[in-house]
Each structure stands twice: as structure tokens, then as C-alpha cells.
Amino acid sequence: MIHFRNITASYTAPNGERRVVVEEVSFDIERAEMAYLIGPTGSGKSTLLRMLYMDHFPDKGATQVGDYRSDQISDSEIPYLRREVGVVFQDFQLLPDRSAFDNVAFALYATGKRKKEVRKRTIKALTRVGLNHKRTQFPHELSGGEQQRVVIARAIANDPWVLLADEPTGNLDPAVASDIQGLLVDLHHQGMTLLMATHDYRLVKEYPARTLAIMNRQVVEVDPDTL
Numbered sequence: 001m002i003h004f005r006n007i008t009a010s011y012t013a014p015n016g017e018r019r020v021v022v023e024e025v026s027f028d029i030e031r032a033e034m035a036y037l038i039g040p041t042g043s044g045k046s047t048l049l050r051m052l053y054m055d056h057f058p059d060k061g062a063t064q065v066g067d068y069r070s071d072q073i074s075d076s077e078i079p080y081l082r083r084e085v086g087v088v089f090q091d092f093q094l095l096p097d098r099s100a101f102d103n104v105a106f107a108l109y110a111t112g113k114r115k116k117e118v119r120k121r122t123i124k125a126l127t128r129v130g131l132n133h134k135r136t137q138f139p140h141e142l143s144g145g146e147q148q149r150v151v152i153a154r155a156i157a158n159d160p161w162v163l164l165a166d167e168p169t170g171n172l173d174p175a176v177a178s179d180i181q182g183l184l185v186d187l188h189h190q191g192m193t194l195l196m197a198t199h200d201y202r203l204v205k206e207y208p209a210r211t212l213a214i215m216n217r218q219v220v221e222v223d224p225d226t227l
């Protein structure tokens with residue numbers, strides 16, 4: 001499960017001024033649950049996700065992801081936490097000079113897996129996203145939607161129990177965005193915990209799920225039908 005417990009988070013501007021993003025926020029995401037995170041630009045959606053893969057730490061309170069707590073985790077444990085957490089961003093961040101296969105395999109080699117295991121997991125992940133037949137192609141030979149499928153394959157190759165998606169469809173045409181959202185929802189139906197930051201209320205309505213909104217530094221539950 002995921003816990004946000006009394007989280008206050010901020011950034012310090014170059015002039016030293018502290019800008020509070022969220023204040024005294026608490027909520028939980030159960031294992032195998034799906035939830036959207038919505039809110040205006042700059043409201044703190046990415047910041048909440050970053051606090052789950054421990055790329056940003058709260059000033060007050062603690063986040064918990066599985067067995068890892070932000071106030072107890074050591075630097076050396078962070079890579080282990082990140083094996084349990086798949087992350088998908090809007091900008092695909094694929095290596096341009098590597099094939100789809102190698103982009104996924106690269107992430108697995110980084111965790112010290114052997115060649116045979118890497119190959120097995122890479123093919124499994126590319127098959128799950130429907131792109132194994134294009135595994136030898138380079139990112140520039142793939143459409144935006146296909147590139148995002150490779151990114152999702154890379155994120156799930158380590159079999160994480162939770163997927164954090166930050167505007168994963170933000171750069172895609174509406175029809176392709178729906179396809180990718182459908183793929184993420186399928187993964188959720190297969191048991192993946194999914195927390196997704198989005199601006200795209202159309203997708204929230206198309207694939208309704210628990211919806212959390214950041215408003216005035218707080219996180220509140222909203223009814224997706226009212227969006």
C-alpha cells in the first residue's frame with residue numbers, strides 16, 4: 001500500500017524563499033487500487049509522485065510505499081524501492097540509439113540481472129504492451145503511442161506492484177491517448193496498483209476510477225462525474 005501521512009512538502013526558490021506545495025496531506029492507496037491525481041498546473045501532482053519514488057522528501061510527515069518509509073529509507077535502499085515502483089512520464093525518455101528491446105533490457109541490466117533473464121523479462125514486458133513484434137525498431141521508427149508502450153514495458157519489466165504515471169498521455173493525440181490509457185487500465189485489471197497524474201478529464205470520464213484532486217495545498221476526493 002501507499003500512505004501519505006500528514007505530508008507538508010515545499011521547494012526552496014533560488015532566492016531562498018520557501019514555496020509550500022501541499023500542507024498536512026494524508027491519504028492512502030490500497031494495493032491493486034487505481035486512482036487519478038488531478039489539479040491545476042503547478043498544484044503539486046508531480047511532487048506527490050516524486051515523494052513516492054523518493055526523488056523528493058516531505059518537510060513534515062512521511063510517505064510509505066510498501067515497506068519503505070520516506071523518513072527511514074537510506075540512500076542505499078532507494079534503488080530497491082525503485083524496483084518495486086514503475087514510473088512512466090509524459091516525455092518518453094527513451095534512448096534514441098537503442099532498439100525498443102534494448103531500451104527495456106537496459107533498465108533490467110541496471111538491476112544486475114543476467115542476459116537470459118533479461119531477455120525473458122524484456123520479451124514478456126514488450127508482449128504485455130503489444131509491441132514485441134517491433135522490438136528491433138528504434139524510437140524514431142515508432143509512433144508516439146508505440147514509444148509510450150516501450151516506456152510502459154520498461155516500467156513494468158521488473159514486475160513492480162505499483163505504477164506511477166505522470167501525464168503519460170500528455171503528448172499523444174486523443175485516440176492514441178485513449179489506447180494508452182486502456183493499456184494502463186488493463187495492467188491495473190491484472191493487479192497493478194496505478195496512480196496517475198493527469199490533466200485529461202476526458203480520459204478520467206472514459207475510464208472512471210477514484211479521483212483525488214489537489215486544491216489549495218490539500219488533497220480531496222472528487223466525483224469524476226462532476227469534472
Ligand SMILES: Nc1ncnc2c1ncn2[C@@H]1O[C@H](COP(=O)(O)OP(=O)(O)OP(=O)(O)O)[C@@H](O)[C@H]1O
Binds near residue numbers: 046
Ligand atoms: N525542482 C523544483 N524547484 C523549485 N520549485 C519546484 C520544483 N519542482 C516543482 N516546483 C514548483 O512546485 C510546484 C508544484 O509543481 P509540480 O510539478 O508538482 O506541479 P504539477 O501539478 O505536477 O504541475 P503540472 O500539471 O504543470 O505538471 C510548482 O509551483 C512548481 O513550480
